[in-house]
Amino acid sequence: MKIATSAYPLDFHASWADYAAKIEAWVAEAAGQGAELLLFPEYGAMELATLAGAETAADHEGCMVAVSERMADANSLHSELAAKYKVHIVGASAPVYDPDFGPRPVNRAYVFTPTGSVAHQDKQLMTRYEREAMDVIGGGPLHLFDTALGRIGILICYDSEFPLLGRALHDADLILVPSCTEALAGYSRVRIGAMARALETQCVSAMASLVGKAAWCEHVDSNTGMGGVFGPPDTGFPPTGILAEGSLNTPGWTYAEVDPAAIARVRADGNVLGRTHWAEQDGRDTYVTAERLR
DSSP: OEEEEEEEEOOOOSSHHHHHHHHHHHHHHHHHTTOSEEEOOTTGGGGGGGGGOHHHHHSTTHHHHHHHHHHHHHHHHHHHHHHHHTOEEEOOOEEEOOGGGOSSOEEEEEEEOTTSOEEEEEOOSOOHHIIIIIOOBOOSOOOEEEETTEEEEEOOGGGGGOHHHHHHTTTOSEEEEEEOOSSHHHHHHHHHHHHHHHHHHTSEEEEEEEEEEOTTOGGGSEEOOOOEEEOOSSTTSOTTSEEEEOOTTOOEEEEEEOOHHHHHHHHHHOSOOHHHHGGGGTTTTSOOOOOOOO
């Protein structure tokens, strides 16, 4: 299959038609290159706040409410485009006020298939900024999506930095990592996390990034990153583990061909078998013997 992962810039939109045209242009471009799976970044939906005007887009709480209120329309658009272009789409994540989780928003990414199915994945663990400035909370559990393209899991940004969340998705063929990182250090942390999850799960991970400036909203005012697709540096994969990578802070799609058979082969007969040997840590990870050497 061919994966397209985005380095996506935010825009200030004058109308819904402008937003819809932008999203369709991105989907059409990737589909035109033969991509079957399209990954947008974390908090890429924040540009929907601009449809409520500059004052709302600049308001810490108001911008999140405005985005959440537009998600039904955005989801309908993405579902239509998935069917029209015959692709799977993981839409840009958004703060969503879901009454099932109380008064605070969750960070949610929706999944759309060409056959009309719609699902979602909530972020599990919040960064300091999400906790302290946005008051976003953890949502529903991790999901393993059984799709026509294989088994897909999603670890939203910071979630990718936690091995046990990755281990919960050990049956995934693809782990998708939509991200939003302000500085190069943050991008690097998530990139390292995405590569580590591909290493230990012996699967493919794909990272999408928000890029560029959006001075109209403090939550996403400065963004650093690029697209990347990674595998285990082992049999059937590049020795660096990098299948494809974009250019830092350059908007556009990064494409990679992924062979599901290569994932099966490296899991069965790789030079190392970390996914198989994971359980051998049990007991060895529960205690440390302190030994004085000074």
